[in-house]
Amino acid sequence: MSAVDRVVGAVTSHTRIAIAVMVLLTLAIGAGAGAVEQESSLGQFQSDTPELKASNYIDGNFTTGSENATSVQVIVRGDNVLSKSSLIEMLEYQQRLRADSRVSGSLINESAEQPPTVGVPNVLAQRAIFEQTNRTLTRTDSAIQRGIQTAATDTETPTRAVFDQLNSSTPIRLGDTDYGQFEAAVQAFRNATSQQERAQIAADAADEMLAEEWQALRSGSGSGEVSLDRQIQALERLNATQIDGLIGRTLDPEQNPRADQALGFMPTGGYYEPGSNTADATVILVTQQTDSPAVGGGTATQEITDAQLAMQEVADDTEGELSMVIFGSGIITDEINQSMTDSMTIVGPLALLFVLIALAVGYRDLLDIILGVVGIFAVLIWTFGFMGWLGIDFNQIFIAVPVLLIGLSIDYAIHIFMRHREERFEMGNGDLRGSMKVALSGVGIALALVTATTVIGFMSNLISPLPPIQDFGVVSSFGILAAFLIFGVLTPALKIEIDGFLENRGFDRKKRAIGTGGGRLSDGLKIGSIGAKRSAYVVIAIALVVSALGAYGATQVDTSFSNEDFLADDPPDWLKDLPEPFAPGDYRTKQNLEFVNERFQREDSQADILIRGDVAADGSLDRIKAAQTEAATSNVTLKLSGGQASVQTPLTVINETLAGTNGNSEFREVVTAADTDGDGIPEENLTRVYDALFEVNPQSAGNVLYRTESGAYEAARINVGIKGTASGSETTSEMRAVATSIEDGSELRAVATGQTILFEIVQDQLLDTVIESLLITLVAIIAFLMIVYRVTDGSATLGFVTLLPVVLSVAWILGTMYLVGIPFNVLTGMITSLTVGLGVAYSIHISERYNQELDRHESAWEALDRSVTGTGGALLGSAATTVGGFGTLAFALLPALQQFGIITGLTIIYAFLASVLVLPSLLIVWTRFVGPSEKLDVESTASQTTEVPTDD
Known part of the structure; x- marks a missing residue:
């Protein structure tokens, strides 16, 4: 007795022990699920490169603003954001931000070298205050000089009286120290011998008396130290003409050599003419600070995120002529996290619903459907528990994991259940445990091979320098192993116990397998075997030509890694009309990002050259x-x-x-x-x-x-x-x-770095991952299959033949990506290893079944027909459910997930078609040159066999 037979015999003979062990394992492993945390930072995709080290060096050693600070842009739009009312409205919005407790705690201290909020209205208001103060000081200076001259020449009026009268007529209050300087200047004025000397004495005295005021004016200009109340008052005192003049003197480089400061808040790219008094958009810069270092990769801490969300609420509640949207790392973080949650909320039930419908059509048995669903939940519990125990965070690409495992789990269930049905219904093996033992023994080797090859495909992602992709490979591989154990042990044991219980009470549990009852489905599945009979070489030639075209398209596929890959478009209205909790939120950051990219300088769109030495x-x-x-x-x-x-x-x-x-x-x-x-x-x-x-x-x-x-x-x-x-x-x-x-x-040594460059490096590493993982997967799986088939069947070449249709389907899917314009990103970048890992399962099932049927039948043609109708029917059911499961990702909010769902669904379709249309011809050629070629000379007796009656 083989090892497989012993294991299968233990499971089918001791079902209750098997159920108890699997339930205990599920509870133990699943206990870790509660420790899984969510992570959306794009920084997690960065690997240890010189550019990343340079970026960290800059962050740690250069003063890029206040410590632990981050900036957020408030994009302001209106008919004319430079009108008086608009300028005041923006200043009042800043006041509300500073007064709101949800926001104020995150703002940098107003005593810092930079103000917590600043924009064009602040610069204009402070310029107005500067000019007004300058005029006041100039008038006071002139008044002091005249007062000194009056006191010196009018000997009858006491000097103190002249000073008091001067003090009462000027807007600036003068103190006792000023009087001492005034009195000394009067005396010096009297003693001077020339008019020029007297004028200089009066001018010097006035400057000295107003020295602090002049210094405060010069050092305070544009620093943001003037209160917002005073800024509003300064603009309110000006009429429209004066506002226009102020704008020209501030924003026109020809009138103001330092206009750059204000122009930094105005649109670029020709959307604003410097000095013009009209503009349809501007930006307010808000600087936030936290107790902990700012999070990298375009994301923010929860404190920053909450504050930025509050800023948006304040903006939405503002009644005025302007519209304001917040653009910052906190808003981006919230939308990414929200889109991940909303996507799971929408996709999860849809995937499960589709699977239930597909299983209902395929199984036509409520109990088998329930067993399949229970198995799926057990697989997910094992997988998320595994993530929790290992401390692996749930990130953007892990949304695909549940859908992936649902599809694979159903594959396992369909193959076992359909083979079990074949044994009991078509083969006449009525014994419940015996038929399950035969089913597990027959399908078990194929499932073990499928599990091994799929794990190899996903584990090839370990060569990627991107940590999340490595984690994805590890978690997916564990989930696949969990599916193999649960549907190879727990589900069959449960089915034996429950079916036995029901049959002992008079219920008939014998059901027909998909595709075995004749009719159009069986005829459709035989197309591949018919083509193999008529001209296998023509079928192979056509497949190679199509694959060559796909291979050319593969060289043209773009690669993408950016914020836009993870930002959701605003959902269609029909999704928003879904009942809670399925209705998604509003998403506007992606649209705002496009506007900012076109018209403003983004805070995160910078490059640095680090020069060391x-x-x-x-x-x-x-x-x-x-x-x-x-x-x-x-x-x-x-x-x-x-x-x-x-x-x-x-x-x-x-x-x-x-x-x-x-x-x-x-x-x-x-x-x-x-x-x-x-x-x-x-x-x-x-x-x-x-x-x-x-x-x-x-x-x-x-x-x-x-x-x-x-x-x-x-x-x-x-x-x-x-x-x-x-x-x-x-x-x-x-x-x-x-x-x-x-x-x-x-x-000197110089390194170019910055977020844009770091993302480009990730993009290059993605392409490397695509190529390297494909090569590793192909080599590893070819070697594995050739060794396995050499040991079990005495023919290593059968392993090569089994994988060849999968190689063809890789070319087909990459060519499709080029045709529909889907790039490689952090999800679709895994499509090559995923295609091989998932696609080889279909080929293995056909090859393994064909090899088994060759031993049972005299004719290779009959063996081929039995394989494509028996196993092919199960493959069709599993392909339908897997495609439907991944197809639901098209309803996800994240563009990368939508693309991944579409392209993975096509991958399954191509793998299925390659296995039932191309592989039969390859198997016939293999049989002719390597296998038992004498069986090709025996005509099929399928047409002479008694037709099996259909059941109702």
Whole structure:
């Protein structure tokens, strides 16, 4: 007795023990299911690359804003967002954000160097306040000078009286210290010997008395330190004409050399003309901060997510002429998580419903349907329990796992149940346990081979450098093993016990298997065997031609990895009309993303060039300048509304500091002294230049330079804003070229990094995974099948023949992906190994059944007919349920899942067609050259056999 017979005999003879053991295992393994957590970060797909290390280095050593901070964009749209009422409405919205307890706790402290909310209305209001304050100080300054002159020339009026009168007529209150300076200036004015000297004394005294006010005005301009109430008041005092003039003086580079600050909030790409007083969109930047580091990969912590959702609620509740939408990592995280939940809520019941319908049509037996469903739930419990025990998180691609296992579980159930029915009904083996033993023995080897080859296919994903794909391979493989055990032990044992119980009470449990009762179904399944009889070589030739065309299309399939792959389109109305809890939520981030990409600079659409080495060595800034110019002229670099490139380097920060209010004469002297050739770029003594830069502008300096605790400068950073519409491949190529130009002929090392580049690397690794997993799967399964068939049947070539239709179906499915425009992504990228892993099951069942029937019949043709009608019928049922299960993924909200469901369904169809149409011809050719060729000379007696009566 073989090992298979002993195991099968134990299961069928000791059914109650088998049931008890499997139930206990289900409870033990399933206990881990509660520990499964959900993870949606795209950062989980990143592997350990130099670019990722560079990104982590930047995050850890450069001051990219406040610590643990993240930014969210409020996209504001309206007829004219620059009208007075619109500007005030935006400021009032900012007030509501700061007053809302759900939001305020996540905002950075208002005392920070950057305000928690800032946009064009803030810049305009502060410019208005600056101009008004400047006019006030200028008038006060002139009044003080006149007062000094009056007090000095009018000797009859006490100086104090003149000062008091001056103080009462100016908007700025002067104190006792100011009076002391005023009195000293009056005396000096009287003692002066010339008019020029007197004027200088009065001017110096006025400047000294207002020194604090002038300093506060200069240092506070545009810093966001002015309260929102005061900003609103400043704009309310202006009429429409004054607002238009203010916009021109602020947003027109010809009138304002520092217009870049405000233009950064305006649309790019020609959607806004700098200086124009009309625009249909703008952006408000909100900066949030948490106690823990910000999450990478485009996702956010729960605290940030909740706050951004609250921001959207505040915006939706705002009554005004503007519409506002929140675009940030928290909103993206929430929509991805929500779409995962909604997809499972919709797809899960649909998949189960379809399976139930398919089983009802195929089984026509309520008990068998219930046993199948119980088995499915047991498989899912084992799988999720396994994930919990191993600490594997449920991510986007794991939504496909339940559907996959449902389809495979039904495959196992159909093959066992149909073979059991064949034995009891067609073969006349009425013994319940005996017929199940024959069914398990006959199908068991095929199922074991199917399980092994499918596991090999999925485990090939372990070669992928992407951790989630590795996890997917491990979890799917375990789920397949669980399905094999549950439907090979638990379900047959339950069926024996329940059928026995019912038959002892007079119920007839004998049912006909699918495809064995003659009629159109049987005739349809025989098409492959008929083709093999008439001209096997023609069938094989046609299949090869079609496969060659598919192979060409396979070379043209694109690869994709981006946020858009995981963002759901807004669901159709009929889905929204579903009753709770099936009705999905609203999804608008993908549409908003397209708008932002087209018109604004996304906070996450940036590239960095990390420069390491002695960045303070003589001539380093000349190299950085050359790289800056190259980056600025790149086609992928974002051009702001003013036309300037969005590029920040140590040199741009130095120049901005020289031009801005933070600059001072000492810093200018240091920079000028280091610029030996007068080209505006410091060439030597860069350590002193950098030190001076940190003294006057530490925040911006820390954004582009890394200074160690010992004071050495070991790294610099070039930050490049990337167009939202730029492709990942072009961005990576352009930025790597910039990095290479820095390294050429120098001791500096440069690495191009950033989210766009990291995603492009993942995309390349996806393509590598597709190719490598396919090759590994094919080689491993061919070797496995050839060894198994050599040992069990004495013919290794049968293993090769069995896999050949699957290879053909791989070419068919890849060609289809090219024709319908479906790219390789984190889900469809596994389609090659999945096609082989799932498709080989159909071929194995046909080959194994054919091999068994050859021993039972004198004619190979009769053996082929029996195989394609008996096993082919079970394959048709399993294919229908699997295709239907995966087809329900077309109703998922995630585009990647929809594509995966469609292409996997087609994979099953192609695998089935290859096994019943092409494989029969291959088996006949194999029989002619390797197998018992003498059986090809014996005519089939199928037509002479007595027709088996159909049951009602």
